[in-house]
Amino acid sequence: MKATFIFLFLVLLFSCQSSEEKQLEKVLTLAGNNRLELEKVLEHYKENEADSLKLRAAKFLIMNMPGHQSYIGKDIEEYYVEAEKIIFSDRKIDEQVNELNNLLLEFPSDDFEFKEDYSVIKADYLIQSIDAAFDDWQQGRWARGITFDEFCEYMLPYKCVEFQAFDDWRNVLKPIANDTLGDFSYNDIWNKTPYHAAEAINIKLRDTVIVDLKKPLKWHALYKVPFWCNIPSNSCETRTNTALAIMRSKGFAVSYDFVLQWPTKAHAHSWLSILIDHDRRMVCEGGHEPFLAALRPGECKGKVYRRTYSPNSALVRLNKEAGSVPSTLRNVFIKDVTDEYATTIDPVFPVLSGKRERKEKYAYLAVFDNAKWVPICFSEIKDSKQIVFDKIEKGAVYLPVYYINGRVRPFNYPALLNEKGELEFLNPDNTSKRSISLKRKYPLTRKAFTTALRLKYSMFQAAHKEDFSDAVTVHTFKEYSVSGSINVSDTTKYRYWRYICPKPYRCNIAELMFLDKDNKKLTGTIIGSEERSKNPHYSRFAAFDLDPLTFFASKTLRDGWVGLDLGKPESVGRIGYMTRNDDNNVRIGDTYELFYWDMDWVSLGKQIADDFSLTFHHVPQNALLLLRNLTRGTDERIFLYKDAKQLWY
Template identity: 35%
Template structure:
């Protein structure tokens, strides 16, 4: 959450200032009071443009910057760029692997106490602000791909002296304008490209596609890098860092690119960051640098609860809540942003009845579930015991929560905004009970489908000899099933040797294989054996993966040469053969323990802890009609909420 220190600092400044008749309008005068001893520098900027009627638009621009300047903070350029210089030197060296990671973290730890933040309004100099305004207007008036910008767009995309919070106050626009321009200076010769902002963004980003190699590393502890040439060398990063690079790179060339994000996906953990172009023609275009090019596929099929765009102006309701209550949730702490969910999908305005304790607050937060907890993704007002939110994404599960002293408190029942904009409240009926069967603890997403070519059919054979002479094919595993399943063998005569092989000359991947005896129905295991063939890759050529009780490892069988066999020590007849395909590790695994919860009275209630015996698990005596949560207690972090209808889970 934003610290109470922000509120206290501005409160002290405003109390210390003397209220006088406004020379500049109430909003600007209020900001000037926050400037304290630096007020004269800001008035110098306003007076500079006020003198000349020809500068009326620049005066409005100066008002805009000053009006929204409180709460903006920046690093001292000297100490921050010393930090960047140290990283540059390291990233340009031959150091790699664990040593590079350790030295990167050591540099961050060394500089962290040296990097101080100052409120921009207390330290910004008149000459710098005047230079920035004049330079930005020159960009607007001379760059072909900016001719479609209105003054309001110019103020948000081109005018600001910073495009990322904490960015040092310096001449970065001029300093980086020639860095990595790519084909930007060539495209203007082509009519279709000359005035095209999308093409401009593509031209400068394509220049770095082969050189910028940011990889996600769990243990890196970098302080956010906000210098373009250092970011270009940075070996670590995720969607946030890539999109920061895209923003700094484009904005330094005056290309109208924004930094968009969702605080949290509505159906999994974590958020996502990307760039958005204020396009010259057609709709605005979103993309993630070095993962998708402007105009290509970018999470088009994924639902979004809320999307925000980083801006120079603060979010008015979040600012109000921060100033009145002293803190806001961490997931919404990017104070400078605006709601752009309408640009990304179908939305609806909603009003939700409240049921929990409000603790006197006037503000409510709309939350989604992130696999383990509720995460606020929007703010709304409370009136007459109802919370109202605008532009809410559809076909998503939500909960209204309150926020006080760092604690999130449910103040409504969970509800679903359906694809038509209607609202439904699932409610567990403790007078009616049924059985829930699950074969997964998490929905299957597109990355599983993307490896479909490796999930061919598969064949089970049985024989009385380890060489499988005169072997009989007793089961063909269906190609349509990309997840897990079980099948009854066509022949239940006892055999000692069984094997899994491919149905063709193509490779087909399996994570686990299970055998259930006919007489007892119990799972049995045999001694593993396989032909001696060259190892292509230990990740998928290790036969032991097929029964190592780890659904994230797998073995690839192929044609008649690469297979895996099981010696049960005696002839056995099988009732069922179960399998888990190569996937995401979220199939129900025999031997693992799971907990089923349902929502009641403002929280999750544990119904039962149970160990799976099959590739599915049954929970009995479940209150019907409720919202449920399946949690893997033996492994993994991906657990999910769902409804249950017509014998299958409906994941949210």
């Protein structure tokens, strides 16, 4: 409903080519009874010729005001009152989150009344905001090098985020972390650029905007004094919005940059981009890190956008002309800045003859969010046989689609945009099939990858003596691995078997299985070196409990070990293992289903895992694959299978 109002007004405003004054008059007319307030602002800056630039700025704000909205009315005010009681109470932060989430049941966000800013904003507030922004730009130290156009987009706006309340946010937030800049005036180098000051403040904001929560805050409308630095949310959106408002209050020209959807994992993401001079920017994760030389190196971003105050005319036209528009592209106050972050390609996707939709004016490029395909950009269709998409980052799998009646409709197979900038279409070859072995359903997280490094050069040993003084090494890990099994060629019967980690860090192993020559699981008394903790999740028993989230952790930093006393000498034919992990390895007892994409997901069958890997047969070559755990979890990622390895995208 809110989006409908935005597009209606923007269509009225930009439906024809008009002069600045005509555009301004349209907004003044739309303002209705609030027209006088907007005219007061214009008249105020017309009085003094020295304010001519401020007059231009005021016109910029008013002309581009349609689509910017604010909550009004009794419900939002009551929500603020109740939220303040919760946030400034003595309750623990997780209790606050629970109560704020419950508050949404009493005050559903869809019930909040809202109006266009031009119909409610007051002249005094807008004048005060414009004057403060100009003081920061022209009299401050941190934005002297930027242009007027940059100032209008990234310093001037009277709000930093949609539905932000009209209050004295600049003056309230300005003192935060001021002690960080106290001595900057004594350093001629640091004082000549906003680089060092902005970085220092962002690091200082860690304690202000970073919170540790067990459960997320579902939604909030708390961008308002006095909530700004007290919002119990750990979302990057809240963190970035808060850090941005604090930075702008101090006179930095800052933008909110973001990806609508990561191309290679779930969720969106946002961060700060700070202008340190005209058209020169530095980026940082809002409120807790130094500046970054590059944002998430190695992680494909696909499409990067920047939030703006003025609308994107191409998006306005899309939302006017397209019969159905993805929710990701209904916000017209964004612009594409992908080429600032990555080398981009303009890939050409042929339209398969049987998939052509001649009535459609627009096509979209979608990425997979672990559950569905999400459009992240669009292209106006100029050739019905092939469609060009602008500025796409290499290194991800993209699906070209139409968007009809609220659903994506592919017009070709997904394609990997490879490092050479070429499209590799993933059209499954059902005439050439194979068997594949799978160990995981999701790429390794950084922590899971690091802990699995401990496996390398670790060993399986067997012995006749309890103290392993006569130990025989039956296998040494020479390559990286997260799970699997090794065949034991030594047929000698030994009573004692163990996994030992000789490297200088604690032995960590999540699961072990010793099996005889008939592949039957052997049992015995669990033995091992001293445990690091009395917590049962990290005990010797955790290495044999078939729970990947528990693991043995040794107290010693070298030669920690865990194993079995079989009670009598036994011959072991195979040993299964799993490193400490994120529960995305194949888990024994869980049910899995493998799919491949052939213009929709096609099942290759279900299996209940009885080992640390799964083998599927009759899998088409050149297919995009997806392994789902039907028992638990949501982290599941598309992959290719090449050279007996899963390649994640």
